[in-house]
Amino acid sequence: MSKVEDFEELRPLLFSIAYRILGSVSEAEDAVQETWLRFDGSATRPTSTRAFLSAAVTRISIDVLRSARARREEYVGPWFPEPLLSDPYQDPARSVELADSVSMAALLLERLSPLERAVFLLREVFGFGFDEVAAAVGRSEAACRQLLVRARRHMEAGRPRFTADGQERQELATRFFDALKDGDVGGLQQLLAANVELVGDGGGKAPQLAKAVMGAENVARLLGTVFPWLLRIDVTFEQHEVNGQPGAIFRDRDGKVLHILALEVLDGQIRSIRTVLNPDKLGHLGPVADAWAIDREVKLARRQRN
Structure with missing residues (x-):
């Protein structure tokens, strides 16, 4: 050759x-x-x-x-x-x-x-x-x-070894994203480990959490509040494997990549949720959405509803 x-x-x-x-x-x-x-x-x-x-x-x-x-x-x-x-x-x-x-x-x-x-x-x-x-x-x-x-x-x-088989992880992820879509705080909390951690990487170039959110109740409440608002402004998501683990790609109404969410599953529960919003890390996946514009839309939608 x-x-x-x-x-x-x-x-x-x-x-x-x-x-x-x-x-x-x-x-x-x-x-x-x-x-x-x-x-x-x-x-x-x-x-x-x-x-x-x-x-x-x-x-x-x-x-x-x-x-x-x-x-x-x-x-x-x-x-x-x-x-x-x-x-x-x-x-x-x-x-x-x-x-x-x-x-x-x-x-x-x-x-x-x-x-x-x-x-x-x-x-x-x-x-x-x-x-x-x-x-x-x-x-x-x-x-x-x-x-x-x-x-x-x-x-x-x-680090842990991920002993759950692929089908078990996928079924858990499907239940998680169904509850996320419905804003079902109780359903989300049941799937989360007691010490679950939610962390975001925006790199200073996209809206991100000021600090990690810890604990099943806190994480479930935050997710159950924020994601229904995203869906109301036509943000969509599709489940997809991310780094060998269950996750999802979130897109704006034009189909541009907004962020990636990855779940870490251990012993039948979600122990970590990581989101990547830094646009510099998403460009290889396609056109990237303006996360700051989405953030403004969510805040506006909340004010109008309240």
């Missing part, structure tokens, strides 16, 4: 590695493009194209993540990953690992260093051998084994 054909065959894998390291669709796409430029510019063909490209995209992503962490310290409000609606890389033998590693809970685990994150992903999620991992991150196999031990410890301590 030609270089182009080799690269395109591996593009889904390269994007999936980069996205899981960076948590950004746009930055992952840039990393993949830079990987192509390095591959295209190499004078000789590597013995293993997969190993060469995986190593290249990993190193590029690590460098980008190191600089991105400094920028995120100045980010306005909570930082969430750019929503991923579908993972281009599929491997039935590793479907559980792939789904779990793309969840927002996993991507938000900042306690891992860039190297630990890369080693964990390559070894545990994508099944690379330690020789390939070592070559990719520029460390010895022994060092990579130590990095993996630390990463496993952080991963196990810092």
